[in-house]
Amino acid sequence: MTHRFRLVVAALALLLGSGGAALAQSLPDYMAPISGKTTSTPADIATKDVLALNTGMFELYGDAARIFQKNILDKHPVILGLFSGAGGRLILYRPGKPPTEAPQVPVVYQLLKSVGHSTMALAEVVGPYVNNPDDKAWRGSMQAYRSRMQSALDGLDATPMQADWRDNNRAILKNNIAFMDECLTAGAIPFATLEAFGKKQAPLLARNVAWAAQTQVAHWMTVMADWKTQLGADWDKTYGASNTIYVARQNNVIFSVLAQFFGPDAINSRLMLIETISFTTTPSDMLESLTRIIADRSVGALFFGSYHLMDYELMGGDAREAIIAETKKRGITTFLPPLVPFGSKQWPTLITPGPGPATIADLK
Structure with a gap:
């Protein structure tokens, strides 16, 4: 279908772009909207022909x-x-x-990152409204996110995560909820409140980052060690x-x-x-x-x-x-x-x- 369309367009271009006034006058009315006389200088044609080499190169390269x-x-x-x-x-x-x-x-890697990202996301949600008590547009999204945060906290004990890591993530989620409740109750987001929240969460987030990195690296190091052994002498190529x-x-x-x-x-x-x-x-x-x-x-x-x-x-x-x-x-x-x-x-x-x-x- 695409090829056929291109042929039709090419034929029309040849028909409508060539000939003199007699041809233009002989066209029926329904051709008028797309008819007209084109002009190209020798320099235009030569430039187009040379540039076509570069365009054609990409197709050849793809093949x-x-x-x-x-x-x-x-x-x-x-x-x-x-x-x-x-x-x-x-x-x-x-x-x-x-x-x-x-x-x-x-999957514990994803759990650690998800909890950490939830805290960082709060800063994005409230950022445009800091020290702007007259704009309440943030309340709806924060209330919805608070509900999700509570669900995550309620189910945290059932996740495949070791106990000390779970305690750290529980603290992060509780701090998130407390921050949201404080903002929702006050109806405003003072910078001092946001700053205190960031400082409180920082050491907890740092632990999540470290544990996620350790989990990811240990996994991929094991995979790579196994693959290198499998490949044997082929490893060098x-x-x-x-x-x-x-x-x-x-x-x-x-x-x-x-x-x-x-x-x-x-x-x-x-x-x-x-x-x-x-x-x-x-x-x-x-x-x-x-x-x-x-x-x-x-x-x-x-x-x-x-x-x-x-x-x-x-x-x-x-x-x-x-x-x-x-x-x-x-x-x-x-x-x-x-x-x-x-x-x-x-x-x-x-x-x-x-x-x-x-x-x-x-x-x-």
Whole structure:
């Protein structure tokens, strides 16, 4: 149907965009709304023809990428690490075998995060109304959330959580409810009340963060140790990739776990951290990204003699020189990071130490 529509449109374009006044005058009335004379200069046509090469390249690349991906998966094991609200997903692809998805992180991880997020969400709910007693728009959503909070507290003892962790989460939920009751009774949200609430919850939340991290890391370390044993000698040709958005790049949990098994020599070579536009992505999108990275390396080696050239912005080096020249012309101090060689094994996120807290523990 789509192909047929395109043919009709193309035919109409040829019919209505060509010919002189005689043709336009001979058209029936029902063609009038879409008829008209088009004009194109030789330069317009030439520019369009050249730009079409780049547009067509993407279609050709897509066709080739499907073959490249099959070839890669036929020769190399691949481990994908994907972010999820359940503590992530790890998927192992082995040549000649169906993909293996690892067991999920124990559900206590999700319970710890859910309780912690409930507290953080309260700050989002009340934020627009702090020190604004005349606006009561927050009351309905807070009352509804309070009901959910109470249900979670009432059923907490039945959750699969060890006793001391449960006590901590009970305290968090009770503090949440007390804060909401105080605001609802007062009909206002003074900043002093919100600030006191934040300080009271901080040490309890820090414990939840630590326990969730320990649960997640222990689980994935066990999975990775088992997979590395299974792969044996094939481990040295295994590729790995995990995804991240901007806020999760630093101290990325899944990538950091993968790195413990791949080792420093695999960083940015066989183990990649791929930025995505949302927290979650799909295995197919990750495989597509990984395939493109690997395929582009061969192209870089073919044309420029550097296997890792295409891991970098191709125009970046020349653009750097252009920026230096342009800032000099404008009397601006050039501000650029140091040059990094192609094929660098450097950790793919911020690594320069400096003053200031770097962990929650540092904030105490």
